[in-house]
Amino acid sequence: MELHELLERNDRHVSEFSNDRFDAVQDGQSPELVTVCCSDSRVLQDELLTNETPGDVFTVGVIGNRVCERTDDGATISGDVLYPLVHAGTTTAAVIGHTGCGAVTATYQDLTDGVDEPDGIQYAIDLLKDRLAPGVDALPDGLDEESTINHLVEYNVDRQVELLLESDVVPDDVSVAGLVYDFQNVYSDERGRLQLINVDGSRTADAIERNEPALSDRFTRLWSY
Numbered sequence: 001m002e003l004h005e006l007l008e009r010n011d012r013h014v015s016e017f018s019n020d021r022f023d024a025v026q027d028g029q030s031p032e033l034v035t036v037c038c039s040d041s042r043v044l045q046d047e048l049l050t051n052e053t054p055g056d057v058f059t060v061g062v063i064g065n066r067v068c069e070r071t072d073d074g075a076t077i078s079g080d081v082l083y084p085l086v087h088a089g090t091t092t093a094a095v096i097g098h099t100g101c102g103a104v105t106a107t108y109q110d111l112t113d114g115v116d117e118p119d120g121i122q123y124a125i126d127l128l129k130d131r132l133a134p135g136v137d138a139l140p141d142g143l144d145e146e147s148t149i150n151h152l153v154e155y156n157v158d159r160q161v162e163l164l165l166e167s168d169v170v171p172d173d174v175s176v177a178g179l180v181y182d183f184q185n186v187y188s189d190e191r192g193r194l195q196l197i198n199v200d201g202s203r204t205a206d207a208i209e210r211n212e213p214a215l216s217d218r219f220t221r222l223w224s225y
Protein backbone atom coordinates (compact mmCIF):
# COMPACT_ATOMS: atom_id res chain seq x y z
CA MET A 1 0.00 0.00 0.00
CA GLU A 2 1.24 3.46 -0.82
CA LEU A 3 1.66 5.64 2.25
CA HIS A 4 -0.61 8.34 0.83
CA GLU A 5 -3.37 5.75 0.53
CA LEU A 6 -2.90 4.80 4.18
CA LEU A 7 -3.27 8.47 5.15
CA GLU A 8 -6.30 8.95 2.91
CA ARG A 9 -7.96 6.02 4.64
CA ASN A 10 -7.34 7.83 7.92
CA ASP A 11 -8.87 10.99 6.47
CA ARG A 12 -12.06 9.04 5.88
CA HIS A 13 -11.94 7.77 9.47
CA VAL A 14 -11.56 11.33 10.79
CA SER A 15 -14.44 12.62 8.71
CA GLU A 16 -16.70 9.74 9.74
CA PHE A 17 -15.69 10.01 13.39
CA SER A 18 -16.92 13.31 14.70
CA ASN A 19 -14.61 14.45 17.49
CA ASP A 20 -17.15 14.01 20.27
CA ARG A 21 -17.07 10.25 19.88
CA PHE A 22 -13.91 10.17 21.97
CA ASP A 23 -15.22 12.48 24.70
CA ALA A 24 -16.19 9.71 27.13
CA VAL A 25 -12.84 7.97 26.94
CA GLN A 26 -10.41 10.88 26.97
CA ASP A 27 -8.89 9.91 30.29
CA GLY A 28 -9.18 6.15 30.48
CA GLN A 29 -10.88 2.99 29.39
CA SER A 30 -13.00 0.28 30.95
CA PRO A 31 -13.90 -2.03 28.06
CA GLU A 32 -16.33 -4.80 28.92
CA LEU A 33 -14.79 -7.18 26.44
CA VAL A 34 -11.35 -8.26 25.29
CA THR A 35 -11.19 -10.10 21.99
CA VAL A 36 -8.26 -12.24 20.92
CA CYS A 37 -8.36 -12.80 17.18
CA CYS A 38 -5.89 -14.12 14.67
CA SER A 39 -4.16 -11.23 12.95
CA ASP A 40 -5.16 -12.72 9.56
CA SER A 41 -6.19 -9.81 7.31
CA ARG A 42 -9.50 -11.50 6.54
CA VAL A 43 -10.57 -11.41 10.18
CA LEU A 44 -12.21 -8.01 10.66
CA GLN A 45 -11.84 -7.80 14.40
CA ASP A 46 -13.87 -4.63 14.97
CA GLU A 47 -16.30 -5.08 12.13
CA LEU A 48 -17.28 -8.61 13.10
CA LEU A 49 -18.78 -7.17 16.27
CA THR A 50 -19.91 -3.93 14.59
CA ASN A 51 -17.62 -2.19 17.04
CA GLU A 52 -17.43 1.53 16.30
CA THR A 53 -17.42 2.90 19.83
CA PRO A 54 -14.06 3.88 21.33
CA GLY A 55 -13.57 2.18 24.69
CA ASP A 56 -15.93 -0.75 24.14
CA VAL A 57 -13.61 -3.55 23.08
CA PHE A 58 -9.95 -4.20 23.86
CA THR A 59 -8.68 -5.88 20.72
CA VAL A 60 -5.74 -8.26 20.54
CA GLY A 61 -4.55 -9.67 17.23
CA VAL A 62 -1.83 -12.33 17.11
CA ILE A 63 -1.29 -15.15 14.65
CA GLY A 64 -3.16 -18.22 15.82
CA ASN A 65 -5.22 -16.19 18.35
CA ARG A 66 -2.84 -17.15 21.15
CA VAL A 67 -3.35 -15.95 24.71
CA CYS A 68 0.07 -17.13 25.86
CA GLU A 69 3.69 -16.17 25.51
CA ARG A 70 6.90 -17.79 26.64
CA THR A 71 9.05 -16.27 29.35
CA ASP A 72 12.18 -17.50 31.09
CA ASP A 73 9.88 -19.16 33.62
CA GLY A 74 7.82 -20.96 30.96
CA ALA A 75 4.55 -20.21 29.19
CA THR A 76 2.31 -17.57 30.73
CA ILE A 77 -0.74 -15.52 29.77
CA SER A 78 0.30 -12.83 27.34
CA GLY A 79 0.37 -9.31 28.70
CA ASP A 80 -1.57 -8.16 25.63
CA VAL A 81 -4.54 -10.20 26.81
CA LEU A 82 -3.97 -9.82 30.53
CA TYR A 83 -3.75 -6.05 30.63
CA PRO A 84 -7.49 -5.23 30.33
CA LEU A 85 -8.43 -8.12 32.63
CA VAL A 86 -6.11 -6.91 35.39
CA HIS A 87 -6.07 -3.14 34.87
CA ALA A 88 -9.23 -2.05 33.06
CA GLY A 89 -12.00 -4.05 34.78
CA THR A 90 -12.74 -6.18 31.73
CA THR A 91 -14.78 -9.22 32.70
CA THR A 92 -15.37 -11.04 29.41
CA ALA A 93 -12.71 -12.53 27.17
CA ALA A 94 -13.51 -13.94 23.74
CA VAL A 95 -10.99 -16.11 21.92
CA ILE A 96 -11.90 -15.98 18.23
CA GLY A 97 -10.34 -18.45 15.83
CA HIS A 98 -11.20 -18.57 12.16
CA THR A 99 -11.73 -21.10 9.42
CA GLY A 100 -8.71 -21.93 7.30
CA CYS A 101 -6.22 -20.45 9.78
CA GLY A 102 -2.70 -20.28 8.35
CA ALA A 103 -1.08 -20.43 11.79
CA VAL A 104 -2.96 -23.61 12.65
CA THR A 105 -2.06 -25.00 9.22
CA ALA A 106 1.65 -24.23 9.77
CA THR A 107 1.50 -25.81 13.21
CA TYR A 108 -0.13 -28.94 11.81
CA GLN A 109 2.53 -29.09 9.09
CA ASP A 110 5.27 -28.66 11.67
CA LEU A 111 3.83 -31.48 13.76
CA THR A 112 3.52 -33.80 10.78
CA ASP A 113 6.36 -32.86 8.39
CA GLY A 114 8.33 -30.04 10.00
CA VAL A 115 8.58 -26.47 8.69
CA ASP A 116 11.43 -24.04 8.28
CA GLU A 117 10.36 -20.63 9.56
CA PRO A 118 12.21 -17.57 10.90
CA ASP A 119 12.53 -17.49 14.70
CA GLY A 120 9.62 -15.13 15.37
CA ILE A 121 7.18 -17.23 13.38
CA GLN A 122 8.61 -20.45 14.81
CA TYR A 123 8.09 -18.98 18.30
CA ALA A 124 4.37 -18.62 17.57
CA ILE A 125 4.17 -22.08 16.02
CA ASP A 126 5.97 -23.63 19.00
CA LEU A 127 3.47 -22.12 21.43
CA LEU A 128 0.60 -23.52 19.39
CA LYS A 129 2.37 -26.83 18.87
CA ASP A 130 2.51 -27.62 22.58
CA ARG A 131 -1.27 -27.35 22.73
CA LEU A 132 -2.22 -28.85 19.38
CA ALA A 133 -0.14 -32.04 19.41
CA PRO A 134 -2.73 -34.09 21.36
CA GLY A 135 -5.42 -32.78 19.02
CA VAL A 136 -3.54 -33.99 15.94
CA ASP A 137 -3.28 -37.44 17.53
CA ALA A 138 -7.02 -37.47 18.30
CA LEU A 139 -8.31 -36.32 14.88
CA PRO A 140 -11.08 -38.45 13.38
CA ASP A 141 -10.03 -40.66 10.47
CA GLY A 142 -10.73 -39.73 6.88
CA LEU A 143 -10.67 -35.92 7.05
CA ASP A 144 -9.39 -33.98 4.06
CA GLU A 145 -6.78 -31.29 4.77
CA GLU A 146 -9.26 -28.42 4.87
CA SER A 147 -11.45 -30.22 7.37
CA THR A 148 -8.41 -31.29 9.40
CA ILE A 149 -7.39 -27.66 9.82
CA ASN A 150 -10.89 -26.54 10.73
CA HIS A 151 -11.12 -29.27 13.37
CA LEU A 152 -7.80 -28.10 14.79
CA VAL A 153 -9.00 -24.48 14.72
CA GLU A 154 -11.68 -25.52 17.20
CA TYR A 155 -9.18 -27.51 19.23
CA ASN A 156 -6.84 -24.51 19.40
CA VAL A 157 -9.63 -22.17 20.55
CA ASP A 158 -10.50 -24.68 23.28
CA ARG A 159 -6.90 -24.76 24.47
CA GLN A 160 -6.60 -20.96 24.57
CA VAL A 161 -9.88 -20.75 26.53
CA GLU A 162 -8.51 -23.38 28.89
CA LEU A 163 -5.32 -21.43 29.45
CA LEU A 164 -7.29 -18.35 30.51
CA LEU A 165 -9.61 -20.34 32.79
CA GLU A 166 -6.75 -22.20 34.47
CA SER A 167 -4.50 -19.17 34.91
CA ASP A 168 -3.83 -17.92 38.43
CA VAL A 169 -3.37 -14.37 37.21
CA VAL A 170 -6.68 -14.02 35.35
CA PRO A 171 -9.29 -12.77 37.85
CA ASP A 172 -11.82 -15.45 38.85
CA ASP A 173 -14.83 -13.40 37.75
CA VAL A 174 -13.70 -13.26 34.12
CA SER A 175 -15.89 -15.31 31.79
CA VAL A 176 -14.31 -16.77 28.68
CA ALA A 177 -15.95 -17.66 25.39
CA GLY A 178 -14.50 -19.53 22.44
CA LEU A 179 -15.71 -18.75 18.93
CA VAL A 180 -14.82 -19.40 15.31
CA TYR A 181 -15.22 -16.73 12.62
CA ASP A 182 -16.41 -18.44 9.47
CA PHE A 183 -15.84 -16.61 6.20
CA GLN A 184 -15.60 -19.75 4.09
CA ASN A 185 -19.07 -21.30 4.47
CA VAL A 186 -17.68 -24.10 6.61
CA TYR A 187 -20.49 -24.04 9.18
CA SER A 188 -23.26 -22.35 7.26
CA ASP A 189 -23.88 -20.18 4.21
CA GLU A 190 -23.69 -17.02 6.34
CA ARG A 191 -20.17 -15.76 5.83
CA GLY A 192 -18.86 -13.73 8.74
CA ARG A 193 -20.95 -15.53 11.32
CA LEU A 194 -19.34 -16.26 14.67
CA GLN A 195 -19.82 -19.87 15.71
CA LEU A 196 -19.98 -20.29 19.48
CA ILE A 197 -17.97 -23.38 20.39
CA ASN A 198 -16.98 -22.97 24.04
CA VAL A 199 -18.48 -21.17 27.03
CA ASP A 200 -16.27 -21.11 30.14
CA GLY A 201 -14.91 -24.51 29.22
CA SER A 202 -18.28 -26.07 28.32
CA ARG A 203 -17.92 -27.45 24.82
CA THR A 204 -20.67 -29.99 24.29
CA ALA A 205 -24.25 -29.29 23.25
CA ASP A 206 -25.48 -30.97 26.44
CA ALA A 207 -23.28 -28.83 28.65
CA ILE A 208 -24.31 -25.62 26.89
CA GLU A 209 -27.99 -26.62 27.13
CA ARG A 210 -27.52 -27.25 30.83
CA ASN A 211 -25.33 -24.25 31.71
CA GLU A 212 -26.21 -21.62 29.10
CA PRO A 213 -29.62 -22.52 27.63
CA ALA A 214 -30.08 -19.07 26.10
CA LEU A 215 -26.99 -19.66 23.98
CA SER A 216 -27.69 -23.19 22.87
CA ASP A 217 -29.11 -22.21 19.47
CA ARG A 218 -25.85 -20.38 18.65
CA PHE A 219 -23.67 -23.32 19.65
CA THR A 220 -22.21 -25.29 16.74
CA ARG A 221 -19.12 -27.40 16.51
CA LEU A 222 -17.47 -29.47 13.80
CA TRP A 223 -15.71 -31.62 16.37
CA SER A 224 -16.94 -32.94 19.71
CA TYR A 225 -14.03 -34.88 21.07
Ligand SMILES: [Zn+2]
Nearest residue numbers: 038040101102
Ligand atom coordinates in the same frame (compact mmCIF):
# COMPACT_ATOMS: atom_id res chain seq x y z
ZN1 LIG B 1 -5.24 -17.39 11.41
